Amino acid sequence: MTESETVVQIRQLEDTDIGGITALDEKIGGEYRPEVWERRITYYLRRDPEALVVAEADGKVVGFMLGEVRSGDFGLEEPTGWIEVMGVDPDLRGKAIGRRLAERMLDHFQSQGASSVRTLVDETMTEITGFFGSLGFEPAPLRSFVKNL
Amino acid sequence: MSVTKTYLPKRFHQAVVKWQETYLPDFDFLLDNWDKYFPQDTRFELCAFREMGMCSEVECGDRKGKPKFQQAAEMEPQQGGHLLGALKAQASTEFGSIQQHQLTLARAQNEEEQFWILRMMAEELRHGYQMFHLLLEDDWSDVTDQSGPDMVEEILSMQTGSHILGAFNVDFDSFIDNVTFCALIDRVGKYQLSMQRISAYKPMAESMPQMLREEAFHLAAGVVPLRRWMEKAARDSVYITTNDIQKAINKWLPRGLEMFGDERGGGTNVRYGLKPMKNAEAQEQYYQEVGKVVRDLNMRFIRARLPELSLSEAESLLEKLLVDGGSSRGISWEELVHVPHREFFRRRGVPAFKMVGWAGEDFDDAEAYLRHLTRHLPDGYRAGRDFRDYAQMLRRVDSGELTGDEAGRTMPSLRRVGGVCPCSRAVRWVAEEPHGNGSGGNREARR
Ligand SMILES: CC(C)(COP(=O)(O)OP(=O)(O)OC[C@H]1O[C@@H](n2cnc3c(N)ncnc32)[C@H](O)[C@@H]1OP(=O)(O)O)[C@@H](O)C(=O)NCCC(=O)NCCS
Ligand SMILES: [Fe+2]
Ligand SMILES: [Fe+2]
Numbered sequence: 001m002t003e004s005e006t007v008v009q010i011r012q013l014e015d016t017d018i019g020g021i022t023a024l025d026e027k028i029g030g031e032y033r034p035e036v037w038e039r040r041i042t043y044y045l046r047r048d049p050e051a052l053v054v055a056e057a058d059g060k061v062v063g064f065m066l067g068e069v070r071s072g073d074f075g076l077e078e079p080t081g082w083i084e085v086m087g088v089d090p091d092l093r094g095k096a097i098g099r100r101l102a103e104r105m106l107d108h109f110q111s112q113g114a115s116s117v118r119t120l121v122d123e124t125m126t127e128i129t130g131f132f133g134s135l136g137f138e139p140a141p142l143r144s145f146v147k148n149l
Numbered sequence: 150m151s152v153t154k155t156y157l158p159k160r161f162h163q164a165v166v167k168w169q170e171t172y173l174p175d176f177d178f179l180l181d182n183w184d185k186y187f188p189q190d191t192r193f194e195l196c197a198f199r200e201m202g203m204c205s206e207v208e209c210g211d212r213k214g215k216p217k218f219q220q221a222a223e224m225e226p227q228q229g230g231h232l233l234g235a236l237k238a239q240a241s242t243e244f245g246s247i248q249q250h251q252l253t254l255a256r257a258q259n260e261e262e263q264f265w266i267l268r269m270m271a272e273e274l275r276h277g278y279q280m281f282h283l284l285l286e287d288d289w290s291d292v293t294d295q296s297g298p299d300m301v302e303e304i305l306s307m308q309t310g311s312h313i314l315g316a317f318n319v320d321f322d323s324f325i326d327n328v329t330f331c332a333l334i335d336r337v338g339k340y341q342l343s344m345q346r347i348s349a350y351k352p353m354a355e356s357m358p359q360m361l362r363e364e365a366f367h368l369a370a371g372v373v374p375l376r377r378w379m380e381k382a383a384r385d386s387v388y389i390t391t392n393d394i395q396k397a398i399n400k401w402l403p404r405g406l407e408m409f410g411d412e413r414g415g416g417t418n419v420r421y422g423l424k425p426m427k428n429a430e431a432q433e434q435y436y437q438e439v440g441k442v443v444r445d446l447n448m449r450f451i452r453a454r455l456p457e458l459s460l461s462e463a464e465s466l467l468e469k470l471l472v473d474g475g476s477s478r479g480i481s482w483e484e485l486v487h488v489p490h491r492e493f494f495r496r497r498g499v500p501a502f503k504m505v506g507w508a509g510e511d512f513d514d515a516e517a518y519l520r521h522l523t524r525h526l527p528d529g530y531r532a533g534r535d536f537r538d539y540a541q542m543l544r545r546v547d548s549g550e551l552t553g554d555e556a557g558r559t560m561p562s563l564r565r566v567g568g569v570c571p572c573s574r575a576v577r578w579v580a581e582e583p584h585g586n587g588s589g590g591n592r593e594a595r596r
Binding site: 014015016018019023026027032034035038041042045046047048049050 | 187190265268361362365366368369370371372373376377380438441442444445448449452456460
């Protein structure tokens with residue numbers, strides 16, 4: 001490893017990461033949404049905090065992944081891991097941060113008795129479909145339907 | 150990994166329920182309205198959880214690599230005594246915090262925040278229950294003359310004022326305390342639980358994972374309302390000001406730092422394989438982490454006050470304000486929140502009664518120091534008995550009657566004597582006798 005390369009540590013998410021995740025989301029999406037992340041992270045923290053992972057470099061959050069194991073959704077009775085929200089710092093993409101976050105989360109899902117992991121991806125977002133494809137995810141025959149109200 | 154669930158023998162379970170009816174009367178309200186705030190979350194249950202499949206070898210200290218202890222009787226009496234002290238102190242904190250939260254729970258302005266605290270209180274009850282499970286499952290007779298039932302009874306009859314650790318003997322004055330306590334004192338709890346997760350006593354280690362999961366939410370139940378209040382304060386809300394939050398931090402942080410025990414101690418716990426870090430090391434990590442919380446609160450404030458700033462502009466402004474003081478772009482240094490000096494307002498450990506000011510300045514006159522404290526502590530707190538006791542002790546130290554160390558150990562506390570009923574409130578005042586410091590920092594409860 002060259003000296004200029006940053007060391008990225010993967011660890012469990014903590015309440016003190018709310019600010020860092022809000023900042024990273026803003027960098028990715030261009031919008032400052034503190035209330036969204038306060039609510040969302042509190043939700044996940046009270047359900048299965050060990051499932052939640054962040055990537056940290058130089059004291060900054062540079063990646064995160066939120067999800068949990070659920071049973072009973074969409075008629076899937078067996079415990080299933082769901083990857084629901086994620087993001088990697090645009091300046092640090094392609095350095096296996098996303099992969100490392102996913103590996104840690106999948107290990108946890110497995111330890112919780114999940115035999116499969118699922119996620120929902122917008123087909124037009126090739127970056128994300130490409131990412132999950134590389135991780136061994138395959139399209140599943142469960143279709144999402146929507147109706148505007 | 151799997152988790153096992155157990156219940157205490159019926160009469161002890163009922164004693165905890167009876168205690169809950171007295172000190173956590175809103176418990177039924179919580180369960181009745183659970184789905185409103187926590188839809189799909191597993192419903193709360195009063196039980197003990199043990200994580201299976203954890204490490205079976207001692208993880209630090211003299212016996213590193215040897216099999217963990219399954220029973221107290223396998224330990225050296227001194228080691229067992231140490232563990233029992235920690236276990237009872239832990240149990241006392243769980244019940245103690247419920248009594249404190251109950252004092253001001255009803256004063257919350259926001260129903261969701263109130264409900265979060267209520268859930269947290271129920272989980273603290275489960276934590277206390279978990280510690281009773283450890284006290285009652287095992288035979289501690291090699292370590293103490295006190296029977297299991299007597300230990301349970303002693304803990305259930307403690308009041309704010311008679312708990313083992315200082316932070317749990319301080320009354321709450323407003324809902325700001327409920328929230329600040331979660332953010333600062335439960336954070337110490339997180340450190341203690343994480344350290345005990347490697348305990349050489351396997352039943353203790355196995356008790357920690359579920360407690361830690363719950364603790365993660367307790368911290369959020371503190372930090373998220375604080376963040377929201379900073380945002381409101383930035384918009385000139387008339388309710389909670391940043392100065393109110395600052396004073397609550399000043400009230401609780403010194404007690405939090407002291408929960409790690411004397412800065413010179415903790416080596417025994419490491420040698421015995423009960424915790425991986427000495428007191429000073431864990432305390433330092435905690436202090437840094439509080440710094441991070443406070444910095445985030447300030448960012449929340451600045452961005453709400455000046456939404457036109459970008460993230461990096463807001464960060465630069467914060468740096469400038471912290472370095473230069475004064476004010477910039479309409480925000481003054483005083484409007485932000487700050488971490489008090491680590492020796493400020495201390496009564497135990499190395500800086501006990503040293504008269505160090507909020508910013509680290511030294512005082513040499515007790516009356517001047519007390520006046521300084523009154524400017525930095527919440528009004529309601531200054532009017533209470535904890536501050537009075539502190540002031541009286543400080544004057545005795547200042548006059549040379551006691552050393553800071555002695556004063557720290559002799560702070561009078563209410564201790565229960567006699568009585569067999571779990572809801573007995575019989576207490577009397579006793580002064581603790583000085584005992585050697587440097588070993589742990591948890592005061593052993595004594596009969
Ligand atoms: C998708 C994302 C998480 C990938 O993170 P990353 O750290 O760059 O990914 P990694 O470096 O770990 O890559 C892992 C694999 O995914 C593949 N991959 C990553 N980005 C890809 C892309 N844009 N197109 C195709 N494949 C891609 C990599 O090639 C790699 O495969 P390999 O190991 O076989 O070579 C990141 O780009 C991101 O955060 N995107 C935005 C996320 C978002 O919009 N979130 C909001 C909705 S939830
Ligand atoms: Fe607790
Ligand atoms: Fe807690």
